[in-house]
Amino acid sequence: MSFAKPLATLRTSAGLPTGRLALWWLLASEVIIFGGLLASYVMQRLGHPEWAYEAEHTNIWFGAGNTIILLTSSLSAVLAHQAAQTGDGKKAARYLWLTIGGAAWFIVNKAIEWTGEISHGFTITKSGFWSFYYTAAGLHGLHVIAGATAMAIVALDAAKNKELQRVEYVGIYWHLVDVIWIFLFPLLYIAK
Amino acid sequence: MSTHAADHAHAPDSGDEHEHVHPPSFYVKIWAILTVLFAISVAGPMLGVKIVTILTAFGIAIAKAYLVCAYFMHLNIQRRWVVYLELAVLGMVLLFWFGVAPDVMKHEGQNWENVAAKQAVERGMAAHAAGAAHADAPAAPH
C-alpha cells in the first residue's frame, strides 16, 4: 500500500526535522529505561560486596572485543551519515551494511561468551550479580538486534537514494546503543 | 524541556539540514581517540590499584560517551534544548538513585535493619572464603 506522508510529518515548527525530533524523545525514553536498570544494579552492587567475587568470573577480553566492535561500528554509522549528507546513497548503504556486520559480530561474540559462562555454571540464577549481568546485557543485545534491523531497512532504501535523512536517524540510535555499552562494559567487566 | 522548543524556532539555524559537513577523516580521528581511551580503560585495572581502576573505568566511560554523543550524534551542533532534554532525563535517573539508594543500597538505617540482605552478604563472603581455599580459585579482590 502506497503511503503519502501527511503535511503533519513535513512541518517543522520546532525548527528541526520531525524524524530527528521524535528520535531525541525516543532516546530520552531509552536512557531512562537503561538508567533505571543500571541504577538498580549499581545500588545493589554497592550494597553487596560479595558480588565482586562473582564479577571476577566475567571475561574482560570478550567485553573489550565487543567494545571495540561497537566503537568501530559507530564510526561506520557516522560515515554512512556523512555519505548521506553528501547525497551518496550507495556509499551510505555500504557503510550501513558494514555497521550491521559489526552488530552481527557483536551478537556472535556474545553468544560464544554466554555459552561458555552458562556451561561453567554461571547461570542467570547463580547470584544477584549474574541476574543483572544477563538482564542488562540481554536488554542491550535486544537493542543491538533492533538497531541492526532498522539499519537494514534504511540501507535498502538508501541504496536507491530514497529517504536519506533516515540514515542519520538510525545512526543516532546506533550511537545510543554504543553509549549504553560504553557504560555496561566497566560496570559488568572492569569493576571487580 | 520541550516547552521551549518553538522559542528557538526563529533563532539562527543550528540543528538543520544545512549543517557543516565534516570530512570522513574527522570522524576517523574521533574514533582513534576513542580507541586510545578504551585501551587505557582496559589497561587501568592491570595496575591493581582500586582507585585507578575506578577512575580509568568510569572516568573514561564518561569521556567516551561525551565524544560519541557530541561528535557522532552531533549533539554539539544540535539545538541546546535537545541536550538539556537528554540531561534532564539523566537527572531523573539520578533522582531515582538518590530516592531509592537509602532503602536498597543501605542495609540499615533509622530504626530498621535489613537482616536478609546482611545474611546474603555474609553467605556470599563465607562461600568465597571456602572457595578461596581451593587452589584453582581466583585471587581475592582488593
Next chain:
Amino acid sequence: MTTTTASHHADAHAAGHAHDDHEQSFFVKYLWSTDHKVIGFQYMITGLLMAMIGGYMAYGFRMQLAWPGEWIPGVGFLSSQQYNAYVTTHGTVMIFWFAMPVLIAAFGNWLIPLMIGCDDMAFPRINRLSYQVFLISAVVLIGSFFVDGGAFGGAWTAYPPLSAKATMNLSPLGSTMWVLAVALEFVAFLLGGINFITTAMNARAPGMKMMDIPIVVWMIVVASILFMVSVGPLVAGAAMLVLDQQLGTAFYDPSGGGDPILWQHLFWFFGHPEVYVVLLPAMGVCAEIITCNARKKFFGYKTLLYTVFATGIISFFVWAHHQFVAGIDPRMANVFTITTLIISIPIAEMIFLYIATLAGGQIRLNVPMLWALSFVAEFLLGGVTGIFLGASGSDIYFHDTYFVIAHFHYTFVPIAVIACFAGFTHWIPKMTGKMMNETLGKLHFWTTIVGFNLVFLPLFITGMWGDHRRIYNYDHFPDLSTQALQDLRIASTVGLLIMIAAQGFFVWNLIWTWKKGPAAGNNPWQGTTLEWSTTSPPGHGNFHPMPTVYRGPYEYSVPGAEADFLPQSQPPA
C-alpha cells in the same frame, strides 16, 4: 529558515496529496486506517469497552462485600481467588486500559491535529501501530482469565513476593501475562506519546506560537512527557519481575540477595507520576469546556502552564509516600511528606484558575459544562483527603484502609469518568456531526454523580473506622463485621448499582444521537479553537484550506467584537 517559511514550504509540498480521497474497503477505512480521527475512535471504543469490563469486576466484588458468600446475579459465587483477580484487574483496567486510552490516546488523537491545525499526526503509521499494540495488550490481559490458575490476583501494584512467586499467587501464567500486558500497554503509549509530543511541537499551523496552543493539547503533551520519563525504570523492573516469575532469579527475593522494596520504588517512581499523567489531560479537557461555556478568556493561561510544569516536575519527587509503612527509612519519609504536601500548591492554584475563569462569566449550564464543573468539585474532595495520606504520621493509621480507596476514587473517577464524559459530550458533535440529547445527558449526569458519591462517601467513614481493604469476606473478622460497617458497605454497593444503571442513559443517548441526532454544524458551542472552524465530522485532511492562526485560543467576549467569540483562524480586522 523561519517557522513560517518552513511550514509554507511543507504545506505546498503536501497540497498535492490533499485530495487523494478515494473509496476504501471497510477494513482499510475503519480497522487499518492511519487517520487520527479513526484511531481516536478505536481508542475511545476500546477504552469504553474495557471500562465496562472493569465496571463488571467492580460489580462482582462490591456485591461480594455487601452480601458475602451469596450468589451474585451475572457473576455467580465469587471465590476468594476470583475476588483477588477481580480487584486486581479492576484497578489495572481502569487505569491502563480506560483512563489512559480515553484521556490521552483518544482525546489526544482527536484533538491534537485538529486543534493545532494540521491534517494528521506526525507519524500516522506509528499511530496505527500504537493502537494495535494496545489492542494486543488488552487481549493478553483478558486472556489471562482463561489460562490455568486464572488471572493475576496480587493487586495492581504487583508487590513481590506475592507477584513473583507462583507458590503464593497461585497464578503461574496469569501473573506473567499480567506483566506482559502492562508492558505492551507501555510500549503502545511510548509510541503514542512520542507521536503526540512530536506532532504538537512540529506540526502546528503557521502563526501558532507556543502560547497559542490550546490548554488541552499542552496538558496531553506534558502528560506524555511525564509518562515517558517515569515509565523507564518500571519497564526494566517488569523485565526483572518476569525473570523472577519464570526463571527463578532473585531480583526481589531477599533470600537470594534481592530486595522487594526495590520493586516498590520502581513501581511508584512510575505509579505516582502516572496519577498526573491521567489528571493533566482531564484538567485540560475541563479547562476547554469551562472557558468555552463561561464565554470568557481563560483566566491566567500562562500561570496555568507554569503550574502544570511545576506539577509535572514535583510529581517526580513524591513517589515514596505510597511506601510509608513498607519499611523505608523514616528520614526519607519526612522528605517525601514535605514534597507531597508541596504538590498540593500548584494543583490548588489550578483549581483557583478554573474558579476565576468562571467568575463573572456568562455561564451556559449544558451537559459538558455540568460534567466539567462537577469534575472541579469532586476532584477537590479527592485532593483534600490526600493531605491525610501524604502526611506520613496519619498515613500510618490510614494505610490500606478504605479511606485510601475512597480518596483515590475521588481523584480517579472525576479524572477517568467525569472528565471523559465531559470531553465526550463536548466533542462528539464535532467527531460525528450530530448533537446529543440534552435531557438524556442531564439524567445521565445527575444519576451518575449521585451514584458515585453514594459509592465512595461511606467508604471514607468505614476507612476511618479501620476497615481494611483487600479482605474477601468480613465475616471472618469479628472486629470488622459489625452491623454499622456492613450497612455502609451495602450503601456503597447500592451506589455502585445506581452508577452502573445510570450508564443506561448514556447508551440510550448514544443510540438516540445515532438514529435522530440533529446536525451539529461546524461550531455548535461557538468555540474559538481551530477544530470548530472545520466541518463536523472533519473530512480527510481535516482542513480545506489549511488554517493560519492569528490570535490566542480563548478570545471570548472580546470588547468591541461583533460576535462573542473570535476563532483563532480569523484574521485581525
